[in-house]
Structures are given as C-alpha cells and as structure tokens.
Amino acid sequence: MKIALLGYGKMGKTIEKLALERNHSICYTTSSGVDVEQLKQADIAIDFSIPSAAKENITSALQAQVPIISGTTGWLDHYDEVVKTCEQENGSFLYASNFSLGVNLFFNLNAHLAKLMKGHEQYQVSLEEIHHTQKLDAPSGTAISLAKDIIDHSSLKDWKLVDENEKTDKKTIPVTAKRIENVSGTHSITYSSVVDDIEIKHTAHSREGFALGAIIAAEWIKDKKGVFSMKDVLNLNNL
Numbered sequence: 001m002k003i004a005l006l007g008y009g010k011m012g013k014t015i016e017k018l019a020l021e022r023n024h025s026i027c028y029t030t031s032s033g034v035d036v037e038q039l040k041q042a043d044i045a046i047d048f049s050i051p052s053a054a055k056e057n058i059t060s061a062l063q064a065q066v067p068i069i070s071g072t073t074g075w076l077d078h079y080d081e082v083v084k085t086c087e088q089e090n091g092s093f094l095y096a097s098n099f100s101l102g103v104n105l106f107f108n109l110n111a112h113l114a115k116l117m118k119g120h121e122q123y124q125v126s127l128e129e130i131h132h133t134q135k136l137d138a139p140s141g142t143a144i145s146l147a148k149d150i151i152d153h154s155s156l157k158d159w160k161l162v163d164e165n166e167k168t169d170k171k172t173i174p175v176t177a178k179r180i181e182n183v184s185g186t187h188s189i190t191y192s193s194v195v196d197d198i199e200i201k202h203t204a205h206s207r208e209g210f211a212l213g214a215i216i217a218a219e220w221i222k223d224k225k226g227v228f229s230m231k232d233v234l235n236l237n238n239l
Contacts, residue, residue: 001222004028004042006057007049014211015046022215034060042066044218051075051137058082067092069217071099073141083227094221094228097141099213104230106202110146110189113200114153123191125150130178130186138177142187147173
C-alpha cells in the first residue's frame with residue numbers, strides 16, 4: 001500500500017519504520033496542513049496529528065476518496081460530523097483511541113469485568129492513566145473509552161477527572177491522569193472494597209505496539225466502505 005502520514009511526529013515516524021518493514025511505501029507526510037493532490041496518490045491515510053488538526057485531516061481524506069484511520073485523541077466533539085461526511089462520501093473511516101492490539105483486548109476484558117461487578121455495590125471503581133509529558137490531552141482517549149465501557153455495562157452514570165485521592169459520588173468514576181517523562185502509557189482499573197481490591201492493568205512498553213496496530217487496521221480497511229472500529233478489525237464484536 002501507498003500510505004500518507006498525516007502527522008509526522010514520533011508516532012508517524014514509528015509507523016513509517018514498521019510500514020516499510022511490512023513492504024508498504026510512504027508516499028506523503030505532513031505535519032502542517034494537507035496537500036490534497038499529494039494525498040490522492042495514497043491508497044490509505046493514517047492520522048496521528050494533534051486535536052486541532054484531526055477533523056480537517058480526516059475530512060480532507062474522505063473528500064479525496066482516500067480511506068483514513070485516525071488515532072488522534074481530543075477531537076471527538078466533531079466525531080459525528082466526520083461520520084456524516086464519511087457516509088456522504090461513501091468513504092472509509094476507522095477511529096481508535098488506542099490501536100494497540102493488547103489495549104483492544106483489554107477494552108473487552110474491562111467491559112466483561114464491569115458486567116461481573118454490576119450489583120456488587122460494596123466496590124468503588126477508579127481509573128488511573130499515566131502517559132509521557134508531551135501528551136496534550138488528559139485524561140487520555142483510552143481512559144475515556146475505558147470509563148465509557150464501564151458506564152455502559154454498570155449502574156454508574158458518569159466519569160470525572162480528579163486529583164489523586166479526590167473523592168466522587170458513588171455513581172461517578174474518578175479518573176486520575178499523571179504525566180511522567182518517557183512513559184508510553186499505563187491504564188489501571190481498580191475495584192476497591194473494605195476487604196479487598198480487584199485490579200486490571202495494561203502497560204505499554206513502546207510506541208511500536210500502537211504503530212503496528214494502526215498498520216494492521218490500515219491493511220484491513222483498505223478495500224472496505226463504512227465507519228469501523230478496532231473491534232471490527234479484531235473480530236471482537238460478538239465476544
């Protein structure tokens with residue numbers, strides 16, 4: 001495949017390295033605006049840009065009839081608009097808050113645990129995420145996805161970003177976000193009671209897991225039409 005990289009920072013460069021190893025080519029890179037004529041040369045575009053650029057990048061690709069996947073977080077207020085554009089253009093779009101194959105398996109584990117814990121009101125759930133200091137949004141998109149999955153499968157109503165040890169009401173998930181130098185990403189969900197804790201945790205060791213997942217998603221979506229997620233790529237919808 002000929003790949004356009006919209007966002008050519010650390011993640012973009014990691015995707016480039018792994019894509020070349022998988023015998024793909026990089027036909028266009030940009031970190032500031034999109035040249036539509038160059039974009040049209042691509043078989044697929046991969047967006048790992050910044051929140052303020054993501055909507056324009058994705059829309060440009062869809063209007064150019066180039067399938068696009070995006071791993072940029074912090075722009076989801078515009079998600080429904082992008083879905084509408086994709087449908088209008090009969091395009092191909094896949095968004096994931098996290099492309100790591102392990103994290104997407106972790107999403108399913110988290111949802112299943114939330115189902116198991118429903119009704120056990122003696123447990124208070126909390127969520128912690130840790131990322132590198134260059135990450136612009138907090139909490140992470142992955143943390144928000146995890147919180148939403150817990151809410152969808154429990155009696156909880158909302159989540160709230162809090163300082164460490166800050167309390168919330170019983171129907172709200174407290175989410176703690178920490179920024180530490182050279183951390184690729186850690187997400188922990190803990191159910192605490194007076195007598196015990198139950199914890200699940202995912203720890204990333206490098207960016208390569210995210211980059212590989214993005215390339216696999218790009219390979220999967222190339223000849224498809226519609227709006228998809230990593231659940232479709234990994235065939236997790238019926239688990």
